[in-house]
């Protein structure tokens with residue numbers, strides 16, 4: 224892989240000058256704890272062995288020349304450090320550019336341009352965080368190129384800062400954190416209120432993680448995402464008139480039931496109920512996993528989906544079809560949508576012997592119901608950013 228990428232790089236940018244280096248940052252999947260990261264709750268994601276490869280070389284001038292093997296038709300997209308404003312024409316390069324901008328904002332002097340070639344093997348538009356992967360990758364490249372003293376955790380925060388301030392998506396910290404802090408065979412139990420985290424080994428013993436990709440691109444998703452965030456913020460402000468809390472994650476189920484009348488609108492009650500119950504479910508799921516009770520973990524995954532469908536309303540026909548059919552397949556331990564929703568993919572824990580039947584049955588139902596194919600990937604849990 225490394226050799227092929229370097230060859231591609233030399234073909235596009237020429238082999239002259241300083242030697243180019245090859246980097247990698249993973250994608251991520253969230254096992255449980257959805258739409259909790261901007262509500263002061265817990266999340267439980269893991270990094271994947273699939274992700275984004277980058278070949279980079281410092282330039283002598285201030286030009287940025289970027290090429291993606293996933294968007295070959297766009298060719299080399301050029302820009303300059305002297306004009307880092309985001310633009311539509313910049314396309315995918317707004318992600319690496321946003322991170323360069325964020326480094327500069329944080330006082331780290333990126334003085335030279337670079338040639339950058341990317342290749343991602345995260346399925347396109349799947350909701351496995353290809354953009355956060357590119358962000359953390361760019362941070363890892365800059366750190367190595369300039370010797371900046373930033374920890375992996377900082378790469379996550381800088382990536383989120385770039386996404387929020389440069390690319391205008393008001394996302395939480397989960398994706399960038401899962402990618403920057405990834406550890407092979409472990410998921411990360413992160414409390415987004417305190418940023419304390421612990422690794423939890425995932426040994427599925429005779430089962431695998433299967434991603435079902437709906438092939439429905441997000442589209443409207445980003446605006447809906449910001450809408451959900453503000454519904455939760457309003458519900459929190461209403462609750463704060465009745466009870467002393469900092470985030471929705473401060474409440475358990477009983478406290479929520481006690482104070483929910485303070486929320487003046489039924490839709491907001493449901494949004495907040497999801498945030499509170501999902502946070503508690505995540506805590507319970509990690510406890511179940513530690514107790515080696517994978518069946519309970521699976522039941523909590525299923526309950527998470529129901530709540531995202533009925534209370535948070537971020538699923539839709541595609542994700543519901545994938546999950547509800549998965550529940551019918553014998554050997555499925557748990558299945559739910561993962562990521563922001565409105566498209567993207569689902570995550571299921573499926574016993575080894577049932578994986579073929581799963582693909583066939585869920586694939587058939589999906590085609591019949593939605594009219595096009597879903598894609599299935601058996602994935603493995605990998606580490607964080609790396610220099611190859």
Ligand code: GLA
Pocket residue numbers: 256257258259260261394395396397398562563564
């Ligand atoms: C997206 C965001 C994350 C998180 C999830 C939902 O992936 O980037 O911060 O909010 O949606 O859990």
